[in-house]
Amino acid sequence: MSTIVQKYGGSSVSTPSKLKEVARRIVDTRNLGHKVVVVVSAMGDTTNKLLSLAKEVSPQPHRRELDMLLTVGERISMSLLSMAIQDLGAPAVSFTGSQSGIITTNTHTNARITKVRPTRVLKALEDDYIVIIAGFQGVSEKLEITSLGRGGSDTTAVAMAAALNADYVEICSDVDGVYSSDPRVVPEAHRVAEMSYEEMQNLADSGAKVLNAEAIEWAKRNQIEVRCVATNDPSRSGTNIKKLSQTHDVHHHSQISAVTSHPGLMKVQGPMSSSTKLCDCLNTYGITDADIYWQSSAQQEMWECWIPLLNLHQVEQMKHSLFALGASHIETDWSWVTMIGRSLLGLQETSSTGMEKSSELMHQEESSLLGQVSTLCQEHSLQATVLSFNPSALRWAIPIGQASQLVKVLHNTFIKMGN
Ligand code: ASP
């Protein structure tokens, strides 16, 4: 019997009647003969409301207590969903992250899953239950309740799917898949039918809400297929994320599938001498080294980096700490823009042409794509700085006010309809 993991986002379970519709969809899936494990997010904007509540009580809330509070959201929806399923006559049982065996690091408000020990989940499946799991949470080795960072229910779903050896994960939300850009910014944007893990990972890293970045790491590592579908679309067609080779559909040229932008990037500058202290300070606010984009500054003695503010709840306090440790300049009004695709640096040439040629080609493709974008930026007076590049993504930092314009220019230039 196949095992399927379904994850329902907050907007799919925002009201009691929507919860009941989801319960119906789950029971229908079970009736097709599958074992079903469901991971559920907090109802509607519950997490945001809990966060505001915390800040009314304490402007810079303690992160351990914040986790105790925020993880409640998912417990509300898991128990209600389980009740709704039981009312349809099917056996269901809900578990918290810790009861499901989701073990995490101890980084409160941004913990990472380190292990999944799904003993109780397996037992319940064996006993023919539909299992409902509270997403976005786990328990650390210190037995503290932790949360996984915003959008963390996706990670719960994929990590659980890997541990259960599930056939695939369905990510059910109010959007029917991944688009080549935000249709509100680029009206011509279209749905992308298939994406590689690498593309999706870069898209998620760039702040796109469609799927959490850590979830894709789990999917890629365990080769789990992830299907992003709209909860209320009976056709269940959306975007499938799976293993696709770099040369899939492309020969000797890059294929660009999406352009995305996200606000909430902070720029920090300081003298070289203070770099270690500043870096340690960022770590204490839950920012890991992997979250930081380093930039060598024009003046060698200066240190410069960009930091995403997504999971940071103490921005003002952190700014004070950074200034106290020697930061000379901090700006928070930056966005990041990412262009996603396959073979962006021409790496598909490696095996046929040998390493020397391939690195030469890589250089040409890389410089030609980056060069083209830099020319476009000059033509449109856009002030973009390259943050990072790899075969699946090129990423820039840009002042917030210019981000939409850059996205439109890149989409119009590089992405054709029906790509
Ligand atoms: N409820 C959490 C959030 O709003 C986690 C999730 O939805 O995945 O970020």
Ligand code: MG
């Ligand atoms: Mg995280």
